[in-house]
Amino acid sequence: MKKLGTVGNVLRWLFGIIFLIGGLSIAGTESMLEGFFLALFGFSLLPFFWKLISHRKKYPKWIAAVVPIVLFVMASAAAPTTDAQASSAQSASVRTDSADDSAVPTAAAPTAEKPAAPAADTPAPAAASATASETEETAGEMTVHFLDVGQGLAILVQSDGQTLVYDGGDRDTSSFVVSYLKDQGVSAIDYLISSHYDSDHVSGLIGCLNAFDVKNVISSDYVHDSKTYESFISAVEQEGLTPQHPSVGTEFSFGTGSFTILSPASIDTDDSNSNSVAIKLNNGANSFIFTGDAENSSESAMCRSGIDLSCDVLVPGHHGSATATSWDFLQATVPEYAVISCGTDNQYGHPDKDTMDKLESMDIQVYRTDKQGTIVAVSDGTTITWSQEPCNDYTPGDSSDTGTQPASDPAAASAQAVTEAPTQTATETPVPTTAETPAPTTTETPASATTETPTQAAAETPAPTVTEAPTQAAAPAVESTPAAEEQVWVSATGEKYHNKPNCGRMNPDKARQMSRSDAEAQGLEPCSKCF
Numbered sequence: 001m002k003k004l005g006t007v008g009n010v011l012r013w014l015f016g017i018i019f020l021i022g023g024l025s026i027a028g029t030e031s032m033l034e035g036f037f038l039a040l041f042g043f044s045l046l047p048f049f050w051k052l053i054s055h056r057k058k059y060p061k062w063i064a065a066v067v068p069i070v071l072f073v074m075a076s077a078a079a080p081t082t083d084a085q086a087s088s089a090q091s092a093s094v095r096t097d098s099a100d101d102s103a104v105p106t107a108a109a110p111t112a113e114k115p116a117a118p119a120a121d122t123p124a125p126a127a128a129s130a131t132a133s134e135t136e137e138t139a140g141e142m143t144v145h146f147l148d149v150g151q152g153l154a155i156l157v158q159s160d161g162q163t164l165v166y167d168g169g170d171r172d173t174s175s176f177v178v179s180y181l182k183d184q185g186v187s188a189i190d191y192l193i194s195s196h197y198d199s200d201h202v203s204g205l206i207g208c209l210n211a212f213d214v215k216n217v218i219s220s221d222y223v224h225d226s227k228t229y230e231s232f233i234s235a236v237e238q239e240g241l242t243p244q245h246p247s248v249g250t251e252f253s254f255g256t257g258s259f260t261i262l263s264p265a266s267i268d269t270d271d272s273n274s275n276s277v278a279i280k281l282n283n284g285a286n287s288f289i290f291t292g293d294a295e296n297s298s299e300s301a302m303c304r305s306g307i308d309l310s311c312d313v314l315v316p317g318h319h320g321s322a323t324a325t326s327w328d329f330l331q332a333t334v335p336e337y338a339v340i341s342c343g344t345d346n347q348y349g350h351p352d353k354d355t356m357d358k359l360e361s362m363d364i365q366v367y368r369t370d371k372q373g374t375i376v377a378v379s380d381g382t383t384i385t386w387s388q389e390p391c392n393d394y395t396p397g398d399s400s401d402t403g404t405q406p407a408s409d410p411a412a413a414s415a416q417a418v419t420e421a422p423t424q425t426a427t428e429t430p431v432p433t434t435a436e437t438p439a440p441t442t443t444e445t446p447a448s449a450t451t452e453t454p455t456q457a458a459a460e461t462p463a464p465t466v467t468e469a470p471t472q473a474a475a476p477a478v479e480s481t482p483a484a485e486e487q488v489w490v491s492a493t494g495e496k497y498h499n500k501p502n503c504g505r506m507n508p509d510k511a512r513q514m515s516r517s518d519a520e521a522q523g524l525e526p527c528s529k530c531f
Helices: 004-025 032-045 046-057 062-078 080-105 109-113 125-136 171-183 199-213 227-238 294-305 328-333 353-361 410-428 439-444 446-452 454-460 461-468 476-480 514-520
Strands: 142-146 154-160 164-166 191-193 251-254 259-264 280-285 285-292 311-316 335-342 364-366 375-379 384-386 487-488 497-498 512-515
Touching: 004 032, 004 335, 004 375, 032 062, 046 171, 125 512, 142 280, 154 514, 164 171, 171 199, 259 294, 294 328, 328 514, 487 514, 497 514, 512 514
Parallel strands: 164 191, 285 311, 311 335, 335 364
Antiparallel strands: 142 154, 142 375, 154 164, 251 259, 259 280, 280 285, 375 384, 487 497, 487 512
């Protein structure tokens, strides 16, 4: 009996300590009540507990057996059910996923690998249309502010409680940018994007880093030999952040939409502008493209990327400089609006005449910060509402800039001549009719009657009409469709045909002419803009 008592005490000590530690370990979790009763149960198994009580007050021996049993039952009753645990785990998982989505960019391989975008007026496949429709329904409001920072660039985007800042203007306007953001209720910046490290783009971002809580910094992966660059990197490090350099095609979730990295595909150590980070901002069916100071070489790389570049609003690169906004890039983007950020009477003469001539020839509506100040656009996923009407001022920044584009488009003149020729032939060809016409008209002015009213001449004196104007009565010419067939214009890669080479949806420099029947035989369809 004595040995049995010793073994029993050892077991009570062993299990008591195990349950005591186990109960304390889960007492700090959602099973706090269960842990509390398990700890008490373990404590009640310890022999010294009952010896301590017996020294103070005598108790029936059965109590020492009943109390642990009662505490164990209560611990079991307090344990959460399997369904509750599953629900808790699922809730934690949702919270974790949500937190991760807000900070980590989504994979971009599918975006980068999709084939080149068709012309803007090409009908989308049914499946794609359904997807776009669903996106429009879920899209919310996104507000884009194009700040007037003089000869620089600064864009603020707000959507669904999140904030994105793309470039911040020069040092002279840094305080204005910070003040403007505060007036819009900004306290934190989810994405701060530096297109490149020229002072008229990055200086204002240093002020934003010092004034706001910044969560992510995206910039170009090169080193710029300037104190402004060093100050920017220092400000980023003080925020405890590391600049991100995402590859082309990387997509980030933002507000009610997303944005995709368009450039740079490579780094040019000799040209800071060519290293600009360009993005396409999407909100439902609406989209904006910001290109920093990206120039022709960078635009060409974007066109080759296979990413859909079509957009509603384009910010032309390098403040409207002639070294950017190429015909190929405009044909790929086909924007309805262009917003040019530049300073009044700036020393560079921005925007250049070549750029403005292209925008005008493509009927792209223009906003300019040098003429209109800060401009605000609000997208609801379907339509874009502006704070003011476009100025459509296509004059260059330098009034003496004559540009390099021809004063008149010879291709357009050729198209007009081809179009007019068949019309005259058809008009001058007499058509017999039974209507009566006074004889004097035919006798006194036969040529005029034949030209202006061929039906009258044919009715009154059919024989003289044929004799006096044999060239007009050439029936074979009227019946020969190919000779008078309508001519149209097509681009090198487009899927539409156009009635003029500069309709705005193709590059006129690469336009070629063919008959409409040949174009339709090749499967081309009429352009919805010029037909």
